[in-house]
Amino acid sequence: MSNGIHDFLLSREAELVDELSSWVRIPSVAGLPDRRIEVVRSARWLAGTLREIGFPLVEVWSEDEAPAVYAEWCGAPSAPTVLVYSHHDVRVSKDEQWKETRPHEPVVRDGYVYGRGASDAKGQVIAHLWGIRAHLAKTGLEAPAVNLKLLIEGEEETGSPHLRQLLEDNQDRLAADLVIFSDTMAWHADHPAVCMSMRGTINAHLEVYGPLRDVHGGAVSGPAPNPVLAMARLLGGLYDDKGRITIPGFYDEVVEPSDRRRQELADLPFSEEDWLARSETRSTAGEAGYTVLEQLWTRPAIEATSIVAGDPVGLPRAVIPAVAAVDLSIRTVPNQTVAAVADQLHQWVAENLSPEVDHELTVTIDTGQDPYQTPEDHPAVDALAAAMAEGFGSPVGRMGNAGGGPAQWLVGAAGAPILFFGTGLPEDRWHDSDERASIDVLRKGAATLAHLWPRLAALPPRSQDR
Template sequence: MADPDRTVDSQASAAAPARASVEASTAARVHAYLRGVTDEMVAQLVEWCTIPSVVGADDDEQHLDHSARWLVDALEGAGFPTVERWPSGGTTAVYAEWCPDADAPTVLVYSHHDVRAAKEENWERTRPFEPALQDGRVYGRGTSDAKGQVLAHVWGVRAHLAATGRSAPAVNLKILVEGEEESGSPHLATLLERNRDRLGADLVVFSDTLLWHADHPAVCTSMRGTMLAHVSVRGTAVDAHSGAVSGAAPNAALELCNLLAQLHDPEGRVTLPGFYDDVAEPDGRRRAELAALPFDEADWLARSGTRRVAGESGYTLLERLWLRPTIEVLMLVAGDPYDLPRAAVPANAEADLSIRYVPDQDARTIADQLRQWVAERISPSVDFDLWISEKTAQDPYVTPDVPAVGALERAMAAGFRNGRVGRMGNAGGGPAVLLADTLGAPVVFFGTGLVEDRWHDSDESMATDVLRAGAATLACLWDELSRQR
């Protein structure tokens, strides 16, 4: 593994235009090349997204292996001399390496090729696994999260070689694309430990994140942590006829709703005792970085589909998204939501919770706080079970001050043809801390998703111009990083 000290330096100011270090002629050749192959890029994305690589499905092993084999062919077609399929927890990861120069920086790219399940009846543009190009967007499950992001890397390498005339990348490239990120990457730690010697790198490029805006690129420098919880409530022994027991029997649905309604106070703050004890106030520099991003509330509401702004008082929308912790209800079910009504008091009710936490908060502490809170707040008229994904929680990560951030900033300026590149965070979570700790390398984030791409929702899509700009950014990034020898 190359020397990680190579990457230690300070970041440039977020408010300043990115230093135009990428040679204009190289960037022009990158863009010209990608314009010429856009149809091929889109065709590949459409082809790959026909494979229903849904993690957790009955036949997921077959489809995930099919998806992995497809990616192996694509990486080999891009010139990678070593490409392998790695079994991992019943799924298949793909590993590729192209390391031509022992003295050059070594970069590991991380992403995933598994996708979320899709409810076909909710899709309007096309069926989930029948991708279609419409109005400059490719619609289909996985187009943006995250097969499109992986393809940006494939074509970024192609464009880098074409624009520079090189026979191999300017940096040593390793790529790891796992197949169980959507289920919390439960076997990734084992996979990393088993292959630590091969995965060694000076830098990790984490490509499972969002951009701020197609017209306003921003470098993501932080990611919130994530932990899941499931609570089930039992009232009556059986579903009981409401006309026979109403008013005299515990109602599991009502008691669960009462519990969940207490999660936040009127100011939008989580009510778990001690929840904010370790939450630091955002520093002035970070708040200024976020405030510098072009933000229009109407534009945000339209792109996100959220209709109204909610959340913790006293903080801007972007601070709520990227700097503050929260707990959300993801699922709530009881009674007969899909069947014909039976006019019965439900015996059981259950809910899924998503806990998003920030630096200095600890997953184990939050789990203990939640257990205590539920035990104290739940009605004594019902029984309950609480499950928390403490062991697979993914901690928050903040990219340290390394020169790779400046390199990425300059590459994005060239790739998106926008000289003013901002700074942002990522509201979701991922295994960034696991990668950084296991490999001993800093993590920088670059993804090609947008909030309007509707990850995990119906009509997921990816804009072809963003795919092209993402590939151009990566083509320029490898050249930028090679200067940091």
């Protein structure tokens, strides 16, 4: 393909894989005190690699709390400034459930790199690194065609509790004309799509209290309140028989997908058989009147991600537990807000939980993240679509991202819109055992980025005073 970018990346593919593998070996697990130093090592690995590529300014921010890597390469005064966001921390793993390899002992099999973080999101950052290398190698430029700033944080998997403050403290340095958010998916290896939206994320933790202590069922069964059953009744009423969330007011601000949006999603290649095979979700369900893709990318959802009560491990004690706990993950869409949904959830739990039990509900308002939609008519969207067509060698559709992230925070810090680009796939098993990344998609993602920078350089910058 044009400019020899694909030939360059094919000739260096083994180096790309080796580089990703060496990074995956660093167990930068967020949220575990005994792995905190590994997150520091991961940040320093990235910082060193960016310096090797040629970035003249590379720093590690907030090393004592959640190390984030910041880099600048601003050698194109007349071109736009682009801020790239991603993360280098990874989810905790249950080693006993991994079959291909241990989580941080990467292996290559059948065109995939297996290992924790291979796709989410170290692989996505690696695509950026090789995109820059290919861009410089094939254009002969001494600096990227656009002014690049990178912010790769180290606590995304725990909700980015320090990121908002980090953005506020460094807002003057993060100003940009465009933000590229690289913690998303590309739909299909053979059918890429530009991601145009990201759902919001709110996490909640509910504890339901029954007896004052775990009590032998043979002594009190019947009259004693059982928090497990009370919680089950509550959660069982969360959705109605049409798949709609029953919390009053929950849909009041939800924006229906436009006819144009529905058609864009309908144009993506989709079959239930393919989806079930790739997502490993057994069956499809959900809200009546909306397709699988519409539900994923344009409709809100609430999931119970963990429930704990009684004796989940070891021999049972035959007791009525004192406490049942559930973690809820709430996915929101425009124009829902964290504060409004938190209030609705508090009221619904209080009104619907059995009066025989007590409860405590905690909603993470400070780290909750609102949804975001890329402006449909922004010229960078067409630039990315054209670059993806060159990078993947396939027609490009439009999609969304089912998960959430700090998109709105980045918009506020950079003063610029978001353009999403990721190299993940639904079959990459994010957060699960045997996480993997397609080498072919990583290479095509790097090629896309190498083609993107000159296209963005041709766009007028928002201002000339950067």
